[in-house]
């Protein structure tokens with residue numbers, strides 16, 4: 001039991017990242033049914049899509065689940081209202097500051113857990129009324145900050161009095177045990193759930209993760225202000241060329257438009273954005289969600305139980 005499992009009413013202290021396009025009700029319900037916190041990712045979708053997803057998820061699980069709002073989505077204000085109306089159990093946010101939405105969500109009784117990539121935003125989120133923060137290291141897939149999980153988590157833990165969930169580079173019990181040693185009260189994983197049986201993505205996406213090595217990811221879009229970690233392919237090579245040529249924001253952005261859909265729905269291995277974390281190199285098989293979670297915590301508990309002084 002940790003502060004997070006008690007706060008939310010879940011068995012295992014693990015969140016499934018609310019990955020745009022990838023994390024629909026299928027994976028969210030599977031993770032919640034397995035005892036973690038499943039999270040539906042809004043990404044760039046609109047409020048009608050998310051309302052429907054919430055209803056479908058409620059049909060598949062009576063366990064708590066959450067919704068992630070990607071704050072760069074222009075429809076974030078409308079989505080925020082729908083989440084308050086629907087009184088979802090947990091809201092996580094990413095790619096921006098959740099401050100202005102927190103009072104409305106708290107009034108609706110929602111547990112609010114922003115993702116942060118640095119100490120300053122963590123402190124601001126605590127001041128604005130967040131219940132916990134997810135400290136996400138640059139090892140993660142998708143939109144990333146600059147600081148590694150190893151350096152970020154203890155600094156956020158020291159800076160705030162609310163619980164901290166560690167994210168970035170965690171896909172087995174060793175990562176879970178390490179995160180707890182850094183002071184985290186739970187972990188959030190994304191990549192390992194992309195390699196699950198239940199996730200509703202193209203088989204080519206799963207295969208890309210299974211085949212990835214430690215060095216297979218690249219961060220593109222830094223120069224456009226939206227750094228995104230994804231598996232190296234023809235698209236990332238084109239991105240890199242544009243960035244080296246100091247192409248305009250518009251040119252770089254145009255290359256990325258629709259690329260996540262191409263990866264998740266079409267399985268377009270050349271032109272799709274296959275967002276994944278650096279830990280993809282360690283994810284080598286497709287497993288049911290229940291096996292992933294139970295295996296992870298059996299291993300973490302064994303490691304922590306047998307831990308001995310280091311010298």
Ligand code: TUI
Nearest residue numbers: 020070094095096097115116117136142143144145226
């Ligand atoms: O949000 C994520 N990961 C994401 S969002 C996404 S969809 C997307 N697609 C294309 C381009 C951009 C996004 C894919 N992956 N993770 C949470 C996260 N938040 N990581 C980093 C941050 C972050 C970074 C800077 C949060 C706040 C921030 O500064 C905000 C501020 O105003 O200080």
